[in-house]
Amino acid sequence: MDYKALADYLFPDVKDTPEDIDRRFPERQLPAGANVTRIGPSPTGFVHLGNLYNAIIGERIAHQSQGVFYLRIEDTDNKREVEGAVETVINAMDYFGVHFDEGATAQGDNGSYGPYRQRQRKDIYHVFAKLLTERGLAYPCFMTAEEIEAVREQQTANKENPGVYGKYAKCRDLTLDEIKANIEAGKEWVLRFRGQETGETIAVEDAIRGKLEMPRNNMDFVLLKSDGIPTYHFAHVIDDHFMRSTHVIRGEEWISSLPMHVELFNTLGWKQPVYCHTATLMKIDEETGGKRKLSKRKDPELALSYYQQEGISRDAIW
Numbered sequence: 001m002d003y004k005a006l007a008d009y010l011f012p013d014v015k016d017t018p019e020d021i022d023r024r025f026p027e028r029q030l031p032a033g034a035n036v037t038r039i040g041p042s043p044t045g046f047v048h049l050g051n052l053y054n055a056i057i058g059e060r061i062a063h064q065s066q067g068v069f070y071l072r073i074e075d076t077d078n079k080r081e082v083e084g085a086v087e088t089v090i091n092a093m094d095y096f097g098v099h100f101d102e103g104a105t106a107q108g109d110n111g112s113y114g115p116y117r118q119r120q121r122k123d124i125y126h127v128f129a130k131l132l133t134e135r136g137l138a139y140p141c142f143m144t145a146e147e148i149e150a151v152r153e154q155q156t157a158n159k160e161n162p163g164v165y166g167k168y169a170k171c172r173d174l175t176l177d178e179i180k181a182n183i184e185a186g187k188e189w190v191l192r193f194r195g196q197e198t199g200e201t202i203a204v205e206d207a208i209r210g211k212l213e214m215p216r217n218n219m220d221f222v223l224l225k226s227d228g229i230p231t232y233h234f235a236h237v238i239d240d241h242f243m244r245s246t247h248v249i250r251g252e253e254w255i256s257s258l259p260m261h262v263e264l265f266n267t268l269g270w271k272q273p274v275y276c277h278t279a280t281l282m283k284i285d286e287e288t289g290g291k292r293k294l295s296k297r298k299d300p301e302l303a304l305s306y307y308q309q310e311g312i313s314r315d316a317i318w
């Protein structure tokens with residue numbers, strides 16, 4: 001396969017090179033030891049206590065070190081977007097004394113590492129989607145939801161790990177002509193990373209949890225969805241690299257995705273940020289007496305707006 005030809009065919013509009021992007025977002029000039037952190041909420045209009053929990057940690061880590069704390073809007077999932085959501089996040093954080101130095105604002109962007117809304121960064125993601133394709137590390141996949149479901153059923157029956165990988169990745173070895181024919185026939189495609197089955201493990205030193213050991217990624221996970229918008233995984237790696245984050249403070253629900261992120265950082269030859277995976281907020285259920293996650297449906301105190309409405313002082317929350 002001529003990967004260069006494939007990359008040119010899939011990404012005819014990409015003009016920038018990876019070096020251009022690197023020049024556009026130079027290393028930050030900050031005092032030694034200064035940390036750069038962020039929150040990356042989705043613009044759903046609902047700001048929850050977990051957002052604040054991570055924001056307070058990020059804000060302190062940045063500002064106690066003369067660093068930068070910024071707001072990035074993670075709007076790759078357009079189904080969930082609500083108007084005015086950026087203002088809602090900023091106002092909610094403001095009420096709790098959490099202020100951003102840089103990032104998305106209701107009036108637009110503030111800072112030189114933007115755009116700070118992921119949907120406006122499509123051209124940047126595509127430069128690296130093209131690079132990975134050129135290197136034979138990414139390929140277009142035409143599998144339908146039904147085909148993926150059938151694979152999953154087969155894997156469950158065989159007691160194998162679910163997912164698109166190895167022999168289950170049906171589009172891995174399509175020829176350039178087959179790919180062109182599919183695209184010309186109007187078939188939708190996503191761009192998948194070509195995972196490697198090595199059986200190796202990886203180790204990440206989490207600043208909260210210590211050493212996390214996990215199997216190395218072997219999945220052909222999705223980098224770009226069929227509308228050309230990246231998945232969280234691809235956007236996280238590119239954005240935190242080029243916005244020059246030093247620490248990624250996020251909920252523990254992301255730990256299971258870490259092998260994909262490590263694989264991307266290594267493949268692209270970039271230094272990983274320090275990961276800080278925070279605990280999920282829990283409460284004692286009044287009925288059962290057991291511990292459980294806070295739920296949007298049952299627990300009004302999960303919404304930050306609740307504290308403002310009830311007039312609860314921000315100090316009580318900190």
Ligand code: GLU
Pocket residue numbers: 039040041042074236248249250251
């Ligand atoms: N958009 C992600 C979320 O809301 C952000 C996770 C992160 O901070 O990387 O969970």
